[in-house]
Amino acid sequence: MTIFVDIGSLDDIPRQGARVVRTAQGCVAVFRTADDQVFALEDRCPHKGGPLSEGIVHGTSVTCPLHNWVFDMNSGAAQGADEGQVRTYATKVQQGRILIDATLIRASRAA
Numbered sequence: 343m344t345i346f347v348d349i350g351s352l353d354d355i356p357r358q359g360a361r362v363v364r365t366a367q368g369c370v371a372v373f374r375t376a377d378d379q380v381f382a383l384e385d386r387c388p389h390k391g392g393p394l395s396e397g398i399v400h401g402t403s404v405t406c407p408l409h410n411w412v413f414d415m416n417s418g419a420a421q422g423a424d425e426g427q428v429r430t431y432a433t434k435v436q437q438g439r440i441l442i443d444a445t446l447i448r449a450s451r452a453a
Contacts, residue, residue, distance in 0.1 A: 344432060346441035352378065353438065360395040360404075363442065370431055371395035371417060372440060373404060381415035382431035382442050389426060 355361050355374040362385055363370045371385035379402065385395045392408035402415050403440045412421045413428055420426040433441035 345444045346434065347444040348439050349442050350440055351438055352380070352435055352440055355380075355440070358399040360397075360399065362393075362395045369393075371404075371444070372442070373434070375399060375400055375402060375415075378435070380433045380435055380440055382433045383413065383414070383415060383418055386428070387411055387413075387426075388420075388428060389424070394428065421426075441445040 345394065347383055349363055349372065353372065355372065357374055357376050360371050360373045369385040371383050373381045383394055385393055387394055387406040387408065389406065389411050390408050392405055392406040394404055394413065396407045397404040403412050404415055405412050411424045413419065414421055418428040418430040434441050
């Protein structure tokens with residue numbers, strides 16, 4: 343059984359924007375798409391360590407702000423000719439609140 347933890351309101355993240363959740367295992371970027379889907383990815387591009395939370399959200403993808411690598415937020419996989427993967431975290435939205443898989447992030451606090 344998956345346990346989820348509330349990390350904040352959906353309205354705390356602008357459409358096509360992101361926020362960072364700091365965890366014991368590192369930072370997690372939580373994204374909101376234009377149609378209110380929510381995704382959570384490791385906040386570090388495998389190419390040069392760029393902060394994905396500062397990237398451009400388009401559809402269900404995010405583009406790294408440093409070197410334009412594009413990641414599918416469903417799978418965490420780099421798209422196109424780029425090779426790499428970032429970890430993804432299960433999320434859901436209930437009653438306007440964002441919930442993230444607590445077993446993957448263990449101790450966390452919203453930033």
